[in-house]
Amino acid sequence: EVQLVESGGGLVQAGGSLRLSCAASGFTFDDYAIGWFRQAPGKEREGVSCISSSDGSTFYADSVEGRFTISIDNAKNTVYLQMNSLKPEDTAVYYCAAVGGSSWCLVADFNSWGQGTQVTVSS
Helix, strand or coil: CCEEEEECCEEEECCCCEEEEEEEECCCCCCEEEEEEEECCCCCCEEEEEEECCCCCEEECCCCCCCEEEEEECCCCEEEEEECCCCHHHCEEEEEEEEECCCCCCHHHCCEECCCEEEEEEC
16 A cells, blocks of 8 residues: 655744655655645645656756755655745645656646645744
């Protein structure tokens, strides 16, 4: 059974940093796309950043480019999202997701999802 468990969310002041972790079980990171998505109240879920386990290629949404960094530890089956210079508009529930093969970091592409972790950025 595929499981994705997020951790690392919390409350932080604007300008602060958080690191999210996504621990995967039930499968190994072999030719998968792993992504971080977020959903703020009243808004649609959106892609934040994705990474390919096969070649390490990455995608970032324009809103987080230069502030967030996605990384993967294939040995630990874990994906990280380092979030720096956080802004109040980054407040959302952040979800980890996975799909076999490649993806342009679109929500509809992903078929395995974690439960999410809340990130709240105060002004």
